[in-house]
Amino acid sequence: MDNIFSRMARVYRVLRRTFGVRVAPLFVAIVFCLLRTMVALAMALDHVFFPRLRKVRANRPIVLVGNPRTGTTFLQRFLADEGFGSGMELFLMLYPSLTLQKMLKPFLPLLEKLSPAKYHSTEAHQTSLTSVETDDVAVLFRYLDGFFLYGFFLSFDEEDRLPWFDPRVRDTSKRDLAWLDALWRRSLVVHNADRNIAKLFSLAVRLPQFMERFPEAQILYMARDPLSIIPSAMSLVIGVLDRGFGFWSLPEEVRKRWLDRMYKAWVLLLQKFHEDWMSGAIDKRRVFIVRYDRMMMDFEGLMDEMCLFLGHEMTPALRATIHKRGEKQRSYESEHRYDLEKFGLTEAQIRRDCAFFYETFLPPLSLPQSVAERT
Numbered sequence: 001m002d003n004i005f006s007r008m009a010r011v012y013r014v015l016r017r018t019f020g021v022r023v024a025p026l027f028v029a030i031v032f033c034l035l036r037t038m039v040a041l042a043m044a045l046d047h048v049f050f051p052r053l054r055k056v057r058a059n060r061p062i063v064l065v066g067n068p069r070t071g072t073t074f075l076q077r078f079l080a081d082e083g084f085g086s087g088m089e090l091f092l093m094l095y096p097s098l099t100l101q102k103m104l105k106p107f108l109p110l111l112e113k114l115s116p117a118k119y120h121s122t123e124a125h126q127t128s129l130t131s132v133e134t135d136d137v138a139v140l141f142r143y144l145d146g147f148f149l150y151g152f153f154l155s156f157d158e159e160d161r162l163p164w165f166d167p168r169v170r171d172t173s174k175r176d177l178a179w180l181d182a183l184w185r186r187s188l189v190v191h192n193a194d195r196n197i198a199k200l201f202s203l204a205v206r207l208p209q210f211m212e213r214f215p216e217a218q219i220l221y222m223a224r225d226p227l228s229i230i231p232s233a234m235s236l237v238i239g240v241l242d243r244g245f246g247f248w249s250l251p252e253e254v255r256k257r258w259l260d261r262m263y264k265a266w267v268l269l270l271q272k273f274h275e276d277w278m279s280g281a282i283d284k285r286r287v288f289i290v291r292y293d294r295m296m297m298d299f300e301g302l303m304d305e306m307c308l309f310l311g312h313e314m315t316p317a318l319r320a321t322i323h324k325r326g327e328k329q330r331s332y333e334s335e336h337r338y339d340l341e342k343f344g345l346t347e348a349q350i351r352r353d354c355a356f357f358y359e360t361f362l363p364p365l366s367l368p369q370s371v372a373e374r375t
Contacts, residue, residue, distance in 0.1 A: 002170070007144045008032075010161075011153045018156045018254060019245040032144070035094075042097035043182070050098050050189055058184035059216050061085075062310060064199035064290075065207060066222030067269050069232040071292050072199045075220065077132050082321060084312055085195035087132035088187045094129070094141055096183050098190060135198045138183055139176050146176070147202045147265070151237050155261045156254070162265055166205060166272070173209035181213075205272040208281040217286070218310055221273070223361040224292035226354040227347060230266050231338035237262065259344045270357045277360070293365050299326035301368065 008029050015021040046053055062085055064072045080087040091108065095101055108129060139146040147165055154161040163169045184196045203210050203219075211217060241247040247255065276282045288309045294302050303322045307314045340346055351358070 004144050007149065010157060011144070011149070014153050014156045015245075017158075018250070021245070036142070039095065039097050039100060042100040045099045046097055046186065053098070053185060053189055056185045056188050058181055058188060058196055059214060060194075061184060061196040061198050061214060061217050062220065063203065063210070063217055064197075064220045064222060065203045065273070066201060066290075067204065067224070067229050067233065067266060068201055068236065069229040070222035070224040071290070071295055072134070072201070072222050075222070075290065075295070076197055076199045078325070079197050080132055082318060084310065085197040086187055086191035086193035087197045087199075088135060088138070088183065089130050090133045090137065091129040092187055092190065093133070093135070093138040093183065096138070096142075096186060098186050101190065132197075135180060135183075135200050136202050138180060139202070142179055143172075143175070145172060150265065151262060152241065155258055155265070160261055162261060162268070165202075165265075166268065167209065171206065171209065173206050173213070177210060177213045201269065204269040207273060208276055211283060211286060219287040220290050220306070221287055222290050222292065223357075225362060226266075226270065226350050226357060228292075230263065230350060231340055231343055231345065233266055234259065234262060234343045235338055256344060263343070263345065267353055270354060274356050274360060289361060291362070291365065293362075294367070296329045296332065297365075298367055299329045 012025045012029070015025045062079065064076050066072055076087050079085065092101065095104055136146055136148055140148040150161060150165050154164075167173060180198070180200075184198070187196060188194065200210075207219065211219070238247050273282075277284070277287075288306060290302065290306070300319075300322055304314065306312075307318075340350075
């Protein structure tokens with residue numbers, strides 16, 4: 001399992017046995033190998049055509065960490081739009097060479113029609129090749145590995161492969177972080193920026209390794225009620241699988257096995273971060289906890305503290321934008337409602353399994369009186 005060809009073989013076996021798909025995966029595998037080779041060759045040319053790349057250092061990233069559906073997409077895109085730094089668009093992760101990007105940019109509308117993003121773009125999560133996205137996708141595109149591979153494919157394997165994505169069993173941090181560094185430096189060049197804004201939910205299980213590799217990085221850890229994030233994340237992934245392969249038409253025992261495994265994966269992301277936080281393996285001075293409920297009710301106060309933490313100037317224009325966004329946040333009501341029973345879960349089960357997270361990161365929220373009156 002520790003090489004890309006064995007991972008391809010496992011994905012093919014899953015697609016054949018679980019979904020009855022045989023020919024398409026072979027075609028995708030050929031395209032993947034060709035693209036990987038083309039990217040490697042083009043990246044070597046980047047140093048010739050983009051001499052600035054030799055001097056650029058991506059050593060001060062702002063990194064959003066947290067389970068999917070904790071508000072990471074909103075906050076990453078907001079910070080990027082407001083000049084805190086640059087995020088990576090999906091296009092840059094799929095075609096990471098600056099030379100290749102220059103050649104392919106005129107063909108973006110055509111590439112958009114062939115993009116895997118079309119299966120993922122929903123009302124709950126809008127995305128495209130030009131959207132700033134989670135950097136975990138970069139690892140999937142390069143190595144066919146990581147939590148995305150597990151969630152969408154290997155979680156259907158006959159043997160549970162979740163331990164392979166736990167760094168205590170198999171740690172790919174050195175490989176993955178070197179690749180991200182190469183992409184982040186290119187992102188700084190293409191955006192003419194001096195700081196990256198990334199989001200990596202997989203760092204929840206290996207944050208100490210990341211912080212050692214990037215000693216100047218600052219972490220925004222996103223904390224939200226597991227009763228909200230777990231069914232929402234389940235629904236998001238199932239939506240992609242259903243559009244692509246017909247998830248709800250699978251045999252009940254296959255669906256039940258997948259739901260059980262994915263639930264354990266979501267909890268693992270919370271558990272490992274909590275374990276490292278409590279043991280002192282994480283330097284807490286470099287981590288700012290962003291509570292989702294506070295982001296929705298006291299965005300102004302939260303951003304005041306975040307700017308101070310990040311060393312970013314709070315200008316009058318930024319304050320006005322934040323206030324406008326805060327008013328919108330307070331009036332927002334999600335239209336998404338999830339039936340836990342549909343995912344084989346109960347409220348008592350989630351509260352029991354995630355009690356550690358509630359106690360440490362989600363104690364009763366205390367808001368300033370002015371904010372409480374507005375809400």
